Amino acid sequence: MTVSLDPTAAAAAPILAPLEKAPLEIYVAPDKPSLVGLSRTELRDALVGIGVAPAQAKMRIQQLWHWIYVRGARDFEAMTNVSKDMRVELERHFTLARPEVVAEQVSTDGTRKWLLRLPGTSGTPHEVECVYIPETDRGTLCVSSQVGCTLTCSFCHTGTQRLVRNLTAGEIVGQVLVARDRLGEWPGGTPPSDGIVPTDGGRYISNIVMMGMGEPLYNFEAVRDALQIVADGEGIGISKRRITLSTSGVVPNIVRAGDEIGVMLAISLHAVRDEVRDVLVPLNKKYPIAELMEACRNYPGLNNARRITFEYVMLKGVNDSLADAKALVKLVKGIPAKINLIPFNPWPGTRYECSDWDQIEKFSEYVFAAGYSSPVRTPRGRDIFAACGQLKSATEKLSARERMALRAMAMTE
Structure with missing residues (x-):
């Protein structure tokens, strides 16, 4: 079978599909959002939002970035250089899903x-x-x-x-x-x-x-x-x-x-x-x-x-x-x-x-x-x-x- 796309044939039988489709849904963030995919600025805002001091947030961002994107951590418990109290707090508010x-x-x-x-x-x-x-x-x-x-x-x-x-x-x-x-x-x-x-x-x-x-x-x-x-x-x-x-x-x-x-x-x-x-x-x-x-x-x-x-x-x-x-x-x-x-x-x-x-x-x-x-x-x-x-x-x-x-x-x- 060979498909013909002759313009006259196309005009006689026009393609009715729309050029673009509208999305049926929009994303709704879960109650405990994942930190995966956040920029450093967004990570900083997320940490400050749970009470981390701005001066400390920079260090925490580097720790999280390393664990997520270098080590592939799937849970906060694996982050051994992060204090236990901080790991508990991260677990309470976020995931690494x-x-x-x-x-x-x-x-x-x-x-x-x-x-x-x-x-x-x-x-x-x-x-x-x-x-x-x-x-x-x-x-x-x-x-x-x-x-x-x-x-x-x-x-x-x-x-x-x-x-x-x-x-x-x-x-x-x-x-x-x-x-x-x-x-x-x-x-x-x-x-x-x-x-x-x-x-x-x-x-x-x-x-x-x-x-x-x-x-x-x-x-x-x-x-x-x-x-x-x-x-x-x-x-x-x-x-x-x-x-x-x-x-x-x-x-x-x-x-x-x-x-x-x-x-x-x-x-x-x-x-x-x-x-x-x-x-x-x-x-x-x-x-x-x-x-x-x-x-x-x-x-x-x-x-x-x-x-x-x-x-x-x-x-x-x-x-x-x-x-x-x-x-x-x-x-x-x-x-x-x-x-x-x-x-x-x-x-x-x-x-x-x-x-x-x-x-x-x-x-x-x-x-x-x-x-x-x-x-x-x-x-x-x-x-x-x-x-x-x-x-x-x-x-x-x-x-x-x-x-x-x-x-x-x-x-x-």
Whole structure:
């Protein structure tokens, strides 16, 4: 089957999905909030709020920061250099809670996917997915920013979900902490025996990509605050050059992301003509390609060492012709760029097919010959629906018995 996106056909049968979805809920903090994800200023305010003297708060902040982000402490009792009275007081007012692992799946290629449970506001818990992709020289963690997604990209499984709510900075940072828990990456930890981790002696999680569930630039403040914590050199300490934020093209926040976050930028482009991108990425109707590319050219700090990655999913008969390749090269001219070609990862009910492999190679060869790196992303975790564009909690469709079994497996590993 080849999908036609001819403009006349699209006009005859318009896509009725909205460009953006409104969140169904907002986050409500629990009575005992978690300290995970608070900035140093917020930690100071929290400590002063429970009676810690301002002069003493600075020392306490450094202690807490070290225990949470260097040692991976999950309770205050572990903080042996904090006085017992202070530990009791912290326990009375706060927690160190992070998302709960409901299920863990391990792909045949070593990719790990976690289904994480978060508190809901109407008695029903919320769930997101987080994916770890190991390679011999790096380990990449794919992190979610929303429960569901604001957008309605037609080729993306996540885009078929409702937008429940934005994640907090603590819930975003919490995904990194959970992954380090499960991978045994804290001091004294033991890596899992049934998976693949980097073998060069480096960190298990060396790279972060904001490419999970949700559109990060529609949850700007929380994503910004979380990534500042992840990059903090006195804590988790992942370099901003190893953190990539992917957006479908929320133009007003692209330059702002460069100024306030300063990480690497990836653009989910997927088409070179507005009439095609309007269908694949309906947000394009609000921020068309010309505006998107102008924002990319103005991205702060853009240079050959900080190239923009343009993500381009390969869809058979839709966007994979040689003419598309030529138009793509013309479109990114003058922008330090890398073109990341992504074989389409199928999901139940999709109307798209992945481009034939020889067509992907021809497309890549043309882009490469024009002077742009054009790697074809190796699909990872397809068998557990952990690949790019597949993150829709498959457990939503499982029976209660199957969900309980998956949860039991996660708890015993």
